[in-house]
Amino acid sequence: MKLVLDEEQRQLRDAVRDFLRTASPLPKVRDGYDPQVYARLNGELGLSGLIIPEEYGGAGAGMAELAVALEETGAALLPGPFLATAFATIALTGTPDKELLAAIAEGRITATLARDTLDHDGATVRGTPAQVLSGMEADVLVAPARSGEEMVLVAVELARPGVTRTALETLDLTRGQARVALEGAPARVLGPAPQAGDRLCVALAAEQLGVMRAALDAIVAYAKIRVAFGRYIGSYQGVKHKLADMHAKLEQAESIVRYAAWAADESPDDLPEAAALAQAYVGRACFEVARDHLLLHGGVGFTWEHDAHLYYKRAKADEVLLGPPRIHRARLAQLLEL
Template sequence: MKLTLSQEQQQLRESVRSFLRTASPLPKVRQGYDRRVYARLNGELGLSGLIVPEEYGGAGAGLADLAVALEETGAALLPGPFLATTFAAIALTKVPDKELLTGIAEGRITATLSGEEIAGDGATVRGTLAQVLSGMEADVLVAPARTAGGVVMVAVELAGPGVTRTALETLDLTRGQAQVVMDGAPCRVLGPQPETGIGDRLCVALAAEQLGVMRAALDAIVAYAKIRVAFGRYIGSYQGVKHKLADMHCKLEQAESIVRYAAWAADESPAELPGAAALAQAYVGRACFEVARDHLLLHGGIGFTWEHDAHLFYKRAKADEVLMGPPRIHRARLAELLEL
């Protein structure tokens, strides 16, 4: 097991970080999804095709490499459907579809994934999906559909007939969700629903983004503590602040080890993946929110204003914490896997 980044992964991290620093800085995040940034992200860096197999035009990388990229997009609070498309790509590696995987790898197709079952007959689908990540921006929905022959994975064109999308008011201002209603919408059957593997990999991918949110929030408050003066002293010199920052740093270090381990397990040790994925969401989700919360509180009054970026990290952290279900669900699953 290797928990440190390889030289190639360090280079990937620097490339993504440098790109996002110029193409999608925090002030621009408030403007929402920018298709031009997304096109450049895929055209110049090929991130959407990172885990797409080479035979479909992707890089054929593993989840450990993907985790490096997601950490940086999380730190930058990248708006838009990148995480949703990544989720769909993870699912499609289990039920390969040449058209979709090639389109994702080339950056032509944005996709999203739903874990809720809909009803289908092999040609059309019906049902209501209450919350679909990036449902307004995505081109294609990948979802399980129950048919007479069993549960299959289907692809639905979200701009096609029989589909109605309604944008939802969400806590996270940087990434939207939508209600999707399908009434006889045409679909394409991709194959039988995989019994295992997809959900665990989604948990690891989300934990990687949460790790990036944590790191960026901690970096921001440490920088602020070095310049903010209160009662004639830098606030970073006060014991209460120093201890809080130390606690936040410890949570970050533990989270990084957990994410690196889970990503390694996804690539190298499938038997360890279920426990590693459950641990990742049981710990990292809550830790990310706590770090983002304390980062906001330590900014003082300025951190509570709409003009400050602190609330953006706070809201992304909370939205991510419950995206794959609240931490208690993953704690219960981990306890079951450990036979506790």
């Protein structure tokens, strides 16, 4: 078991962190998705091809490295389709398609994954995924589909006829979702539908870990400079205890995410329990840390101009993205035969 980053992973973390600090600072997040930042993210760092095998033009890295990258993009509240494309790539690595994987690795296309099952008639698909992550920005939709008695993975080009996309009003202002109606849209069958749910849980937990870390760092910094009743608020026992509780949640979450990423790469038999634990614990812990970080800012934290609400909204949106924590707790209990 490996819970500590190695030298190469630390270098990856530092490179992504430094890039996002300059290319996508927090004030810019409010402007939404910037295709130029996404192009640089892929051109300079090659992040979209991180877990794509080298034979398809990727880096051939594992979930542990993807988790490092997602932790940093989560901390920076990076807008746009990076997480959505990571989800699609995870599914595609289970059912490899040279054309799509090469295009994603080169940064030529962005992709997203629908979790709803479509109907496939041999050439086209029908169905209406209700909440597709980054559905308005993505070029290709990857989705499971029922073809006769088989479950297959299909790819749909979202600019083709038969596709209607409607932007949804979402809680998270930094990353949108869309309703995608498919009525006879041309689709290409990629192969059998893979079981990718556990790896998706690990990827999302890694982003949530980054949100937690950034929120805690922000409120600790604020507690050192904000004066109330003639004292720094960080000197008050109530604030110190709350910050300590938030730090404890972060430390537990980091261990859980590192273990789940290790299991995804090295111990598939342990992955189902590790993935269920990651979403059962990290999802809720991330929201609680973001919530308390907002509350400890006091009145200023509730203002539109402050960044605290951006972390709060990302944390809540992520908490329910793959189902609420109670679903993952129930699955974990079932896996452990409790």
